[in-house]
Amino acid sequence: MTPPNEPEGGGSQTLERGLAILVELGRHPEGLNTSQVAAATGFHRSIAHRLLVSLHRTGFAARDDDGRYTVGPVVPGLVGAPGPSLRTVAEPVLQRLARRLDATASLVEAVGSVAVTTLVAEPPTDGPLFWYRKGSRDPLDHGSGGLAALASGPPRAAEPDRVQAIREAGHVITHGEVNPGAHGVAAPLPGWPVRAAINVVTSDPGLAERAIPHVREAAAAIGVPGDHL
Incomplete structure (x- = not known):
């Protein structure tokens, strides 16, 4: 039996959900709030909130004072942005x-x-x-x-x-x-x-x-x- 929160065939559902949120943030440079992330990904709002908190804490997401999330400062260095860092x-x-x-x-x-x-x-x-x-x-x-x-x-x-x-x-x-x-x-x-x-x-x-x-x-x-x- 596949363990809870793990997709069939192996892998981590939590990781896949976090990456799905990161993809949505990349599609919306103006930023998304938690409810909008939940709607865009189909995740329950509490799940979206927990994942956004983790992404923000690790620098993969940035959060402004209005509660809107964007792609964080860690990401450009991972994807090989043009020119030196x-x-x-x-x-x-x-x-x-x-x-x-x-x-x-x-x-x-x-x-x-x-x-x-x-x-x-x-x-x-x-x-x-x-x-x-x-x-x-x-x-x-x-x-x-x-x-x-x-x-x-x-x-x-x-x-x-x-x-x-x-x-x-x-x-x-x-x-x-x-x-x-x-x-x-x-x-x-x-x-x-x-x-x-x-x-x-x-x-x-x-x-x-x-x-x-x-x-x-x-x-x-x-x-x-x-x-x-």
Whole structure:
């Protein structure tokens, strides 16, 4: 007898349902809410909800403030999007920025409701460092990296008021919002499939102020995907 929730002939029904939802999200770039996903796939709403939560948690789906789901930031890297990935483009830029400022530079990406540090470049000396590790997860609405990542995309309902100001200024500087003693400078990276930002974190407030033009220059060097085809 085939076990519950498993299709005949082997395989996983849960996986197949999750992939079916992902296909529907790909067909609707404007986004679908849970009820619409359920209607499109024929799944019960509770099943669609559970699968969407899992897809969102793992980055395969993104969710906006209105509860609409779209294909998440993980997917383009799996399907071989044309041109180099954001991380490939950003890595040498981060290395140069860390050497120039003698401070930790990182790439921050919005995954679900958190800002995830996906690349880190450490400075060459033991100056006034603030160590920041790859994989760090911080709130999107606090700290330079998360706020700048939000500002890299179009306006969203219920986003913090200062995000639009960051969008217009092209950078943000924060003091101790996520970690005590940390000063962050970040610039949005618009145009990529994921909301992202380049971020510098230091324990030296003077360095943070001096870093602003260098961080903006680094963001310009990363540019948009079409610059690297």
